[in-house]
Amino acid sequence: MRIVSATRDVDAPADRIFELIADPSRQPSWDGNGNLTSAEVGQRVRAVGDVFIMTISTGDRRENHVVEFEEGRLIAWKPSEVGRDTPGHLWRWELKPIGPALTRVTHTYDWTGLTDERRIPRAEANTGDRLLASIDRLAALAQT
Template identity: 40%
Template structure:
């Protein structure tokens, strides 16, 4: 694992394309978010593409806020990542396995920017727990055929 990144993976019994489609649809993010912060899509395209901007209504510690994100990495069916006002990235990678299923990896990459802030705020450990819950919820949604 690269320094200043937190990643977890799960094998999902579904094709990479269908899982990618869930993640590339902002209105579906509350369905699989395991952090408890994502409430609903506020604006943006129905489906993400390179450079797309999308806004999400969020809630943390009981306080509502809005976050605008921009897609900064995109490879159809294989990779999608976005960042917001902070320089860190949320990345999802999808690898179809020879024996069936798809290995899905979610990464919180905080290597660009204010590393000390993320470390001191406890973000890496908190986000690791959120990623684990997110991947489980994503697995359940994808294996059920979407949300």
């Protein structure tokens, strides 16, 4: 399956959860895939077209091109090697408030457009369990 997602209700307001996602420097603290090691402070995502840079577990840097954005509700990006076109996979976070301090969080990895055959084994390793692990870690941070 080339689209994998996980959903969980989190006991925290959507804006608090969104801040943890939209600030790349916070992402390594909740990444359930073990892919991210660091990102410089000051790259807070604010709009479609923004690009933020992460260092991944291999030590390489990745540009992340924001392709969907709605403040407090939706953010999605396509990663690429620095200075290269995106190979076509996408990470998406959707937040739906279902109460003042309760949010339905959906995390999706979509690799239907992946064009780089070398990346397919890594794409296949991104299971629903790994996506849920990211939501669980994000929830632990947002609920404190």
